Amino acid sequence: MKKVSIIDVAREAGVSVSTVSLVLRQKGKISSATIEKVHVAIEKLGYVHNVAAANLRANRSNLIGLILRDFSDSYSIKVMASIVQELEKQGFMVFLGQPLNEGEHLERCLLSFKQQGVAGVIYLSSETTSAKLPTQIRHCPLPLVVVSQSLIDEECNLVMRDNRQAATLATRYLIERGHRSIAYVGGKENDLIRQQRLSGFRSALTQSGMVWRDEAIASCSEDTRAVSNATRHLLENNNTITALLCHSPDAIIGCINGIHQVGRTVGKDVFLTQQVALLGFEDMLHVNLTSPSFTYVSSASEESGRQAATLIIRKINEPELLNQRVTLSGQLVVRESA
Template sequence: MKKVSIIDVAKQAGVSVSTVSLVLRQKGKISDATIGKVQAAIDALGYVHNVAAANLRANTSNLIGLILPDFSDSFSIKVMASIVQELEKQGFMVFLGQPLNSHDHLERCLLSFKQQGVAGVIYLASDAFSPHIPDKIRHCPLPFVVVSQSPLDEQCNLVMRDNRQAAVFAARYLIERGHRSIAYIGGREDDLIRQQRLAGFRSVLTQYGLVNREEATPCCSEDTHAASLVTRQLLEKNNTITALLCHSPAAMIGSINGIHQIGRTVGKDVFLTQQVALIGFEDMLNVNLTSPSFTYVSSSSEETGRQAAGLMLRKLKEPELQMQKITLSGQLITRESA
């Protein structure tokens, strides 16, 4: 069977080959009627546009390399999905790599990207304990965009979460509801995300004339058992605490267990010293399935992905574009737990 060519499509549609090419590449000012005729011819003939060959001829690429070191990180997974969706809307495809945070793996990943002819690279940073990105990313010769949950000391195109502002939203909400004894549960001491949130939390306490108490911000390993234990110990020592900011989903679940172990319950009624209000910082998938449902500050994962994809596309269109830093603080979603 003869392979259908762009010439066949042009003849079928009654237009020039250059017009068909413009329609396929979504370039130029082509009327909707002409686009319709070309699309009808493509459908009738079963023509398949060879994007790779077209890119090779034009010395361009519709491939974007996406590096996701940690597939267990829910924020990165949601950001990745948003990036893919946004890039596909603009005719780009994603080439995914997982270098496992190893220097050699990352080098092979970038080499693979180069062999595939990607136009740019998006790196989803997942190390909350370092303010730096790997040297291989920093010196990447291709246009690149970094997405990070924690603060980075880097001069690069960056989309990141404003953890400090997220904690400000949460603490201010609790204080304005009448809480005067609030604690922060979870996260390792050297976790940069925790440090940012504590800075925001403490600034609000100072603003409202409340005491900053070091013992009210216990750190712990990232698991539910550890969070349950520190929550129980904290509340046993200070039964005046009426609200908790929970560092992670594990801290949230663990805190609930610790609260129940000492005979208290979770809820937003500050007039009952029996209850403890909880606020988290993640878009948990089961946020509406728990009882009570969780109040949280959203991570803006979808918007983060859209911003990262948009920044990459702008960089490809304008190579001399100045470096940009986009910060997203999320939104407080009030439910039953606070």
């Protein structure tokens, strides 16, 4: 069977080859009637537009390299899905890389991107204990956008969520609900996300005339058993606590167990002394299948993906564009737990 060419489409639609080309590239001022005729001809003949060949002729790539270090990180997975969806809308495709380390694997990943002719790179950082980018990413010669869960102390195009704002929002909500003894559970002491949230937590307490208490802050690993033990010790030593800010979805699960171990229940009624309100920082489906459903501040993962995709396209089209820093605020979603 003869391969259908752009010439065949033009002949079928009764227009010039250049007009078909403009329609395919969505360029120029073409009437809607002409566009419709071209698409009807394409459909009838079964013409398939070779985007790669067209990009090669135009010396332009529609490939974006996307680096995802941690597939177990729910935030990064949601951001990745949003990036892919947004880029596809704009006619771009994603070339995914998952380097196992920040050394030779990352270097090999970037080399592979270069060999594939990607137009730009989006790096999803899963690092929460360092504000520095890997050397290879810092020196990436291609247009680059970094998406991070915490502040990156580098000059780069950056999309990040505002952890301080999220904790401030959560704490103010609990205070407005009548809580006067609030604790933060989970995360290791060197975790930058935790540090930024604690800054927002402290700020909200101070603005409300409440006292910061070190004994109401429990750091621990992300293991649910460790969080459960930390929660139990926290509540046993501070029986006036009526609300907990949970560092992660795993921390929420551990907190539930710890609350039950001391004979208390999860709930939002501050006047029932046995109830402890729980508030998290990211929506997780497997957590919200439980009862009660959990109040949380959204991680803005979908918007992070859209912003990253938009920024990388803009950087490709405007090489001289100065570095942009996009900080996204979360939204409070009130449910049954707080």
